[in-house]
Amino acid sequence: MFKGKPIGKIAAGLGALIFLLGILAGCGGGTKSQEAPKQEGGSQKKVVKIAFIGPLTGPNATEGVGPRNTFELAVNQANKSGKLPFEIKFLAYDDASNPGTAASVAQKIVAEPDVVAASGHWNTACAEATIPIFKAAGIPMVIWGAIGPSLTKEENFPYITRVCPTSVQENIPLAAFVMDQLGRKKWALISSTSVYGKANTEAWQAEVKKRSGAEIVSLDEITDGSTDFRPILSKIKKLNVDGLYYGGNIMEAALIRSQMNELGMKDILMAGISGIVSPKFIEVAGQAAEGVVVTQPGKEPKKMPGGKEFIEEYQKAGYKEPYGAYGAYAYDAANIIITALKEAGTDRKALADKIGKIAYTGLLGTTSFDKTGQTTNSLSTIYVIQDGKFVDWDESKYKTGERKLPGAK
Amino acid sequence: MELIISQILNAVMLACTYTLVGIGFSLFFGAMDIVVFCLGDVAIAGAFAIMALSTVMGVYASLSGILPAPISGIIVVFIGACFTAGLVTLMYRAVIVPFEGKNINASLLSTIAAGIVIRELIGLFYPEGRNPHAFPQLLPAGLIGDNVLLSWRNIIIIAITFIMVMLLYWFVNRTKTGLSIQAISQNKEAAIMVGINWHRIIVITFLIGGFLLGIGGFLTASYFNSLRFDMGAMYGLKGFCVAVVGGLGSIYGAIVGGLLIAFVEVFVTAFIPGGTAYSSVAAFLIVVLFILFKPEGILGEKTVEKV
Amino acid sequence: MGNKIYRYSLAGLSTLGICMALYVCLSSALLVALIVIALAIVILSVGERKNVIDKVYRLIGDNKALNLGIIALFILLLPFLVQGNNYLLHIAIMAGIFSIVALGLNFQIGGIGQINFAPAAFYGMGAYTSAFLSVKMGLSPWLGTLCGLLMAIVLGVVVGFPALKARGYYLSLVTIALQIIFTLMIVNSPWIGGPNGIPGIPSYQIGGFSFRTPVALGGIQLPYQVNFLYLVYILLALFALAANRLYNSRVGLAWNAIEQDPIVAACQGINLTNTQLLAFCLGAAYAGIAGAIYGHYTSFIGVENFDFSQSLIFICMVILGGTDNVPGVVLGAVLLTMIDEKLRDFSGYRLLMYGIVLIIILIIRPKGLLPKRIRVYQQKDRSEYSSHSAVVTGGSR
C-alpha cells in the first residue's frame, strides 16, 4: 500500500505546511493585538470610533453617499477643533439597502473594539434589523434617515434615537397643504411595497380619513425597481382625480411623473414626500417634473443658522456628490453624538443617556428627543418644482399666481 | 372603451420591449441548442453604450453639430448596437466555447455568471453606474395630433421592432447565410456535410443576434425613459420566458410569447383590484404552466426535448 | 508496527493542517486568506497530478475516528481560539448554516444533475415558517423549526414536481420562476411582514436557558454566539454524515444514474418519480432547518436574504467545493462564506467576485476543488479489494 518514499514526502510537505500556517496564524493573532493603541503617553490621544451605516451602493446609493460625507465632515471638524480629549475615528459601512447585510454589518461594528456610537440607515427595514443588535450591545444608535414610524420605541430609549421625522410626521404638513390649502379632495394613491411605501400609504390614508369630503379612489402598490406604470396610470386617468400621491422613492416617482405626462395626465397634481426630493427626480422626469409638490422636513440648510458655513465647508472638503436630502440630518446626528461624547465621555451607557437628554441646536433647528427617542423638531417646508428646481413654495411663482399648479381651476 | 384601448396599447408596447430579446434567445438556442442567460444584461449594456455615446462621451452632441438630429441619433444607436454585437460575440468566445459539447449545466451557469459580471462591471465603471439614469431622448416624444394615446415615440418603437423582425425574417429565409443558420439549427452534422463553415455561421448568428439585442435594449430604455445597471437581469429573464412561451427556437414564437406575457402583465395590473403587485407573479406562473403542460410553446414544434 | 503509528500521526497532521488553514482564513485579513486559499489550490492540483491527494484521502479515510475527533476538537476550541470575538464566531456560524443548505442543494446538483435555482426559497421557507409561528403564534422555536422543516419539504415537492417533467434549461427556468414568485409573494404578504421582514424572532431555549445569553466557559466570558456555533455544527455533522451515507447508498447511485440518463435509469427499475422527488425534498429539508436556525439566530429575517442572488451564491458554493462530494461541498460553503465576509469592505465587488469565481472554476476546475470521489462500497472484510469493487460513476457528460 504505502511505500516509504511518497509517505515521507507527504510528511515533509505537511510538516512544512503546518509550520507555515502556524506562522500565519501567529501573524493573524499578532495584528489583532497590535491594533488598538491604548492611551499610553500624553502624545497619543485615545481613539474612539463612531460608525456610520447607510446605503453606499445599491439602488439607493445616492441617498447614502451624501450623508456619509456630511457625517465624515462633522467628525473631521470636531477632530480639527482640538477641543476633544480624544480622537474620533470615522467608520463608514454599507448596508446596500439590504437588511441582511445591515445585520451582518452591525455584528461587525459591535465586535469592533472602541466603537462607542453608531448612526445608521436610510432604509427602515435595515434599521429594523440592526436595532436589536445595537441595543443588545449597548451601543447608542442615532437614526439619520429611516422614517418608518415603528423604529423609535419607548423600550429602546435611549439607545435608539432618531433625528429625522417619521413618515407620519412628514405627511401631516403635506396633507394640510394640498387638501386644506389647495382643496384637492379626490386622490389616487400609488406606493411602493417597501416598508417606507407602506408607512406612507398608511399615513396618507389616515390624513384623508381626518378630512370630510376627501377620499382615496384608487390604491396601487408597486415593487421598487419597476419601470412601467402606464397600465396603472391609464386606469387612474379614467377616475378624474384631483391629485396623485406617491409614497416611495425617487426613480419610480420620476418615471410615474414622466409617464403621466406621456399619457396626457399632465393636469393631475402629483404630491410626494421627502423620499423623492432629489435632483435625480428632475433629471429623470425632465419637463414633466414642473409643478410637482413635495415636502421636506426641516428648512433648507442655507436658511438655517450655520447653514452657509456648512455648505461652504462641504464644498471645501471636496466631496463630489451633493449632500442630498438627508445630508443635514447625518451632519446633526454626528454632532449630537460628538456633543454627547464631549460631555459624557466614552462610556456607552452614559453616552446613551446623554444623547437621550440632549437639546442640540444645529442645521435642523433644535433637536431633542421624546420618550420614544423620536425628535420633537417638526420644522418642514413645502417645495414645488419650478423650472427644474425645488423652490420653496413661499418663494415660488405658483404662490404669487404667476403660474398655476396642474389641475388648478 | 378608451381604457381598454389604452391598456391594449400599453401591452403592445411592453411586448415590443420583450420581443427582440426573446428573439435573441430563440436565435441562439436554434443555432447552438444553448440558452445564453446573459442576453438581458448584454442588451442593457448596449443601452448603456448608447447612453455613454450620447452623454458622457458626447459623440451624439458633436455629431448633431454636423448632421441633422435624427441621422446622428441613428448613427449613435447603430454604433451601440454594433458594440452589443461585439459584446455578445465576446461572450460566445469567453463563456460558451469552453463548454461546447459538455453538460449544459456548465454553460448555463457560466452564462448566468457572465451576466452578473457584465452587470457589476457597468455598476462599477460607468460613472455613477449604480444609480438609476435618465435615458437620453433620442426618439421624438411629441404626441400625434391631439390623440393622447399615440406618441411619435411609441409609433417609432413599434415600427423599429416590426422592421427588425421583417429584416430578420428576410435574412433567415432568403439569404444563403440565413439558410445556413437554419440548416445548422436543424441538423448540425448534415450542415457540416454539405460544407457549411459552421464556426463562421455561428459567429455571424451571434453578431446578428447581438445587433438585435442592442436595438432591443435601446428601445426598452427609450420606452421606460430610464436605465439601471441591474435592469438586465429581469429583462433577460422575461425575454427567456417570452421565448419559451412562444416556442424556444421560433422567431415568430418570440413575438407571440411577448404579446401573451405583456398582455397578462398589463391586464392583471389594470383589471384585477390589487393586482399590480402580482403582475410578475402571474407572468411567471404562466411560464411555469407552459413548461409543465406545453413545453414546446405556442409555435414551437413538438420535438424530443433537447437536454 | 511503527508504520501504523506513523500513518496514524500523519493522518492527524493532515486534518490538523486543514483545520489550521481554515482558522487562518477565518481570523486574518482578506489578503492572507486569499494567499492561504491560493496555496491550498496549488497543493491540491500538484497533489492531484502526483496522486498524493488520493493517498491523503485514504489516509484520512482509514483513520476516521481520529480525524473526526480533531475536527470536533477544533470546533469546540474555536471560541477560545478567536478569543470570544463574536464577529468571527458569526462568520463561523453562517459558514455552518450555509454548509447545511449547500449539502441539501447538492442532492439536486450533484445527485440528479439538475440545477435547482431555488435553494434560497427552501431556506427562506424554513426561516419564515419558523419565525412566523414563533413570533406571531408564540410557538416554541424548536417546534417552529420542525414546522419550518415540514413546510420546506412541501415547497420541495412543489419545486421538485416540475423536475419530473422538465429537464435542462426548462427546469432551470421553472426553478428560477418559482424562486422569484417566492420572493414576490413574501414582499406582497403583509401578514408575514412583507418587505419589513420579521424582526424580534425569539431564540431557542433549553429549560429556561436562552441561547441568546452569553456563557462563561472555563472562567472565560464568551458571547452568545457560542451556543449557536455548537448547535449548528452538531447539526452539520449529523447532516454531513447522513449525506455521506446517502451518497454511498443505493439512493445515491440511483440519483447518479438519473443524472446520466433518466430513461436508461428508468429501464433499470429506478422509480424516477420517487427518487427525483426525494432529492428535492431532502434538499429542501436541509435548507429548511438551516433557514429556521438562521432566523432564530439573527432575530431578524428579511426577504433580501432569500432571493435569487442568494440562490446563486448557494450554487456557487456547491460548484466551487465539488459537486457530489460531501467534504467538498462543505469546504466550498465555508470558504465562500469567509471570503464573502472578508469582502464586506469591498461590498461593491462582491457579486462581481462571485461571477468571476464561478466562470473561472467552471473553466479550470469544472468538478470543483475536491472533485467527486469514486464510490466505494464499504465492506470491511474486503478492504483489500476496495479499489476493485469501486463503481465508477464519472462526472457529468
Added chain:
Amino acid sequence: MLELKNVSTRYGQIPILMQVNIQVARGETVCILGANGAGKTTLLKTILGMVKPTAGEIYFNKQRIDSLPPHNIIAQGIAIVPEREGLFPKLTVENNLLMGGYYEQDPGNILARLAEVYQAFPWLPQRLKQKAGTLSGGERKMLGIARALLANPQLLLMDEPSLGLAPATINEVFNVITRIKRDKEITILLVEQNARKALLVAERGYVLQKGAVILEGPAAALQENEIVKKSYLAAGSF
C-alpha cells in the same frame, strides 16, 4: 484520386480506425463493406475532416487534406449522401437541394444541375415547396442523393444508402446509383452493409472489420470470397 495512408482515429481512448489504407481512382466505384460498428461512418467522417485522424495521411487529388476543416475539404469537390437523417427537416425540399450547391457561385450552373436532377428524379419538381421532414423514407434518401449531385462533386461518398429502407426502395436507390455511374463520370465511394447490392455496382471493394481493412480486391473476387460470403452474403440479406 483519394488515398488514405495508414489512417487511424480514436474517440477518446477507444480506437475506431486502425492503419486503414484505401485508394480510389478517378471514375471508379469502390465499396467498403462492414458490419455495424466496423467504423464505416467514421471512415467517411474522417475523409470529410469531421473526425481528425490521430495518425496517417489523406490525399485528395494529390493534395493532403487531413488537417483541413470540413468546409474546405468539401469545397474541393467531395459530396456525401448521408446516412438516415441527413436532411434539414424544416426547410423546403427546394432549399434542401440548394444547400447542396453551397459552393457554386454561378446561378446558371445551379439551374442546369437542377434540371439534370429533376430529370433523374421526376417526382421532385412537384414537391419543391414541401418541408423535407414530411417526405417518406425513400424520398428522403433520393433527396439526399439529389442534393449531393447538386454540388457536382468529383467524389461522391455514400453512407449506407440501403439502410432502413424497404427492399423495393433499395432496388430503386441502387438503380439510381447505377444510372449516376453511367451518366456522369463520377467517382463513388460507397459504404454498405448490404454487400450483395454494393458489389453489383462497385468495381472494387474493401472489407472493414473492427476498424481495420481485412480484405480488398475486385468486386467479382470479393463476391467469391469465403469470408464475405459467410459474413455479408448470407441468406437473409438482400
